Amino acid sequence: MSGVIRVTARVCRVVAWVLVALVVAGAVLPAGPRSLLLGANGLVSSLLPSGVSGLFVFVTPFGGAFRGDFALVALALLVLDWLLCHVAASLERGARG
Numbered sequence: 001m002s003g004v005i006r007v008t009a010r011v012c013r014v015v016a017w018v019l020v021a022l023v024v025a026g027a028v029l030p031a032g033p034r035s036l037l038l039g040a041n042g043l044v045s046s047l048l049p050s051g052v053s054g055l056f057v058f059v060t061p062f063g064g065a066f067r068g069d070f071a072l073v074a075l076a077l078l079v080l081d082w083l084l085c086h087v088a089a090s091l092e093r094g095a096r097g
Contacts, residue, residue, distance in 0.1 A: 002088040002095070009084035016077035019044065019070045026067055027060045034064055041067070048073060 022044065026037055045053055048069055056068020 002091040005084050005088040005091070009081045009088065012077040012081040012084065016074040016081065019074035019077070023067050023070045023074070026070075027064045028062050029064060031063060044070060 022037065022040060026034060026041065029037070052069050052072055054069055055072065056066075058066045058068065060066050
């Protein structure tokens with residue numbers, strides 16, 4: 001059981017860091033390379049819950065946009081990753097003891 005929880009935690013961590021990369025790239029890349037992100041940003045936006053999608057999106061001085069909605073979901077996924085790792089560790093301790 002703890003193995004499944006650890007895999008789920010790892011998936012949450014990877015998705016969170018992909019979202020962080022999209023937030024940073026969308027905020028600081030010049031217009032040409034940033035346009036390559038439109039498809040990925042659209043896909044991620046369509047997967048976000050409607051209550052979060054579009055929240056805290058701000059124009060940056062670099063001409064891009066800080067995607068606060070992506071950042072919030074990434075933060076939530078990292079917290080979920082942390083919680084799942086602790087649950088898996090406690091299950092492993094319980095199985096040993």
